[in-house]
Amino acid sequence: MSTRRNREPVPASQHIPQHPPDRLRRLPSWLLIRLYGPANRLVAAAMGEPGARADYAVLATLDQFGALSQAELGRRLAVDRSDMVALVNRLVDDGLVSRAPDPTDRRRNTITITEPGRRRLARLDDAAQRAQDELLAPLSEPRRAALLGTLQDLVDHHRDTAR
Amino acid sequence: MSTRRNREPVPASQHIPQHPPDRLRRLPSWLLIRLYGPANRLVAAAMGEPGARADYAVLATLDQFGALSQAELGRRLAVDRSDMVALVNRLVDDGLVSRAPDPTDRRRNTITITEPGRRRLARLDDAAQRAQDELLAPLSEPRRAALLGTLQDLVDHHRDTAR
DNA sequence: CTCATCTCAGGCTGACTGAGATCT
DNA sequence: CAGATCTCAGTCGGCCTGAGATGA
Numbered sequence: 001m002s003t004r005r006n007r008e009p010v011p012a013s014q015h016i017p018q019h020p021p022d023r024l025r026r027l028p029s030w031l032l033i034r035l036y037g038p039a040n041r042l043v044a045a046a047m048g049e050p051g052a053r054a055d056y057a058v059l060a061t062l063d064q065f066g067a068l069s070q071a072e073l074g075r076r077l078a079v080d081r082s083d084m085v086a087l088v089n090r091l092v093d094d095g096l097v098s099r100a101p102d103p104t105d106r107r108r109n110t111i112t113i114t115e116p117g118r119r120r121l122a123r124l125d126d127a128a129q130r131a132q133d134e135l136l137a138p139l140s141e142p143r144r145a146a147l148l149g150t151l152q153d154l155v156d157h158h159r160d161t162a163r
Numbered sequence: 164m165s166t167r168r169n170r171e172p173v174p175a176s177q178h179i180p181q182h183p184p185d186r187l188r189r190l191p192s193w194l195l196i197r198l199y200g201p202a203n204r205l206v207a208a209a210m211g212e213p214g215a216r217a218d219y220a221v222l223a224t225l226d227q228f229g230a231l232s233q234a235e236l237g238r239r240l241a242v243d244r245s246d247m248v249a250l251v252n253r254l255v256d257d258g259l260v261s262r263a264p265d266p267t268d269r270r271r272n273t274i275t276i277t278e279p280g281r282r283r284l285a286r287l288d289d290a291a292q293r294a295q296d297e298l299l300a301p302l303s304e305p306r307r308a309a310l311l312g313t314l315q316d317l318v319d320h321h322r323d324t325a326r
Numbered sequence: 327c328t329c330a331t332c333t334c335a336g337g338c339t340g341a342c343t344g345a346g347a348t349c350t
Numbered sequence: 351c352a353g354a355t356c357t358c359a360g361t362c363g364g365c366c367t368g369a370g371a372t373g374a
Contacts, residue, residue: 018238020318023223027291028307029202029298030220031314034241036199037341038321039192050363057193060186071331075181078197080365085333107331107373128190135192138320143313144191150302150310151194157301158201200365213339234355243342248357270349270355 039135046131047124054079054087056128059096059121062113069108078159096120202298209294210287217242217250219291222259222284225276232271241322259283 024030043053057077062068065076074084088111091097096117102108113121136144187193206216220240225231228239237247251274254260259280265271276284299307 018235020220020239020241021223021227023227023288023291024220024240025315025318026311027295028311028314029206029291029294031311031318032195032198032202032298033206033216034318035195035314035321037241038317039195040341043192043196057183057187060184064184064186069331072181076183077187078183078200081332082334082366083364105331105374109332125186128186128192131192132190135195135321136317138316139313143309146306146309147313148189148191148194150306151191151198152188153301154201154299155188155194155197158198158298217340232355243340244356245342245358246340268350268355272356 042134043128043131046127046134048127051087051090052124052127055091055096055120056124058087058091058111059113059117059124062097062111063118063121067110067112069102070111071108073111091117205297206291206294209290209297211290214250214253215287215290218254218259218283219287221250221254221274222276222280222287225260225274226281226284230273230275232265233274234271236274254280 019025020030040053044050047053047056057079058073061073061076068076070084070088071081073079073088074081079087088097088099088109092099094116096114098112098114099109100112102110136147139147182188183193203216207213210216210219220242221236224236224239231239233247233251234244236242236251237244242250251260251262251272255262257279259277261275261277262272263275265273299310302310
């Protein structure tokens, strides 16, 4: 086990890049967790307003699948039922979706995307794409494609497993 | 723009897998953010105690680089200076590291790994490896290697960029 | 009766900010 | 003086639990 006690010469000003230990650099879980921050920051910055990432997820889901209940939105996005209430509240207040009781099952709220919601979705699409370019900047096209496929397989595998 | 209004036949009990929209499935940032949870859970479960992941990171860093200041620990691990205080406090209380003022620069605390700390590090090494196997379960060896290299490049690229 | 849905209230953690004291 | 370090206090968002009301 490599326990070096040598004191490296430590310069006064410490703004040279400082590497993490090899153990962590070789740990996929650590790298994934470590990338959460940058991914989050870049997307948030590209989209402007706070909470826009969650808006984007809901609007994209409604655009593709049509009107859904809050519970199904939560299942598709892995968002807690409890947080979905507040999220949909905000979207309704902003006029991006509408909420109406489902006539066929009166427990449910049917959430529908509105015209302003679609316009916002289109703008957020652009922001999302810009963020990807920054996030993946050091990667060639083939490596981006390989990464995408691998991440999809991991998410699929842990969709049920998780929780 | 694909706005389908067709009501899919919705069975009463909804425990069939529900996919996220294609927009998100093709978004590396979303996939990365989405994998934070599973990665975190698996590592935490394998390591047992809560906070063990952070312990592991600090102990691995001290083992490889020798005694470091809290600030440099924070830089190498991308942990906030403020959170590092509480983290080191806990490690000191558990006897896994020792904290002493640096004689050459009295602003700094020199953090050193202890013998019990090294034993805990070895145990956490095993737990970390087990967690990787679960996390990467659906991937072949070559794909795991490719993923590792890609994630390393991304982390390296955003080490300075981030923040 | 069981189960699903929506809602609210609240806890917990990780990431972060601001400010102050100390020291180089 | 500027800048680095350590510490505390506190905010904010994501994630999660529990419980109640309503309805299938």
